[in-house]
Amino acid sequence: DTGVSQNPRHKITKRGQNVTFRCDPISEHNRLYWYRQTLGQGPEFLTYFQNEAQLEKSRLLSDRFSAERPKGSFSTLEIQRTEQGDSAMYLCASSSGLAGPRWNEQFFGPGTRLTVL
């Protein structure tokens, strides 16, 4: 399978704990995106990487959230001191960023569903 993969698929944690999610993009894609989606809403943009550089962060991304993409390949999203309001689906997507008719097409992973008790 050469699509975007995310681990774990489900995470249940207690309020106040730290959690970390991993995203493996399509191998030749240099752009990687994180989104958060709550029930009945569309995905909300959180942050974006081009290779290892984090180029944009949403105001939604509080200080408790941090994302890394250390070698320009996989990425991690960490949430510190989780709150019940952090319960959501966390989606990762990647795109090639190369010129062409589908230059901005994003390929999404299946998501990690976080439940904070």
Place this chain on the structure above:
Amino acid sequence: DAKTTQPNSMESNEEEPVHLPCNHSTISGTDYIHWYRQLPSQGPEYVIHGLTSNVNNRMASLAIAEDRKSSTLILHRATLRDAAVYYCILTLGLMRFGAGTRLTVKP
């Protein structure tokens, strides 16, 4: 970011065409119009995109108004597998999703 307006929900009968509208009256000259859909329990997937001209691909057609203030995603023959939330997004790069249109396909 330019905003889009879509109906919350639409229904269609199987094997009939579906026209999903999107209004984007504040679109800028450089915004591309993208459509994605999200099947139940999956991440969104690309459907089609365009700038000014109508576009066709194996999944759908995109009809763009001459003034670009609205567009319509056309599914030529809806199947049960097309039941999903359809998102219309204006972007030159980063994507901001709205709530989309939930399409129900009846057998």
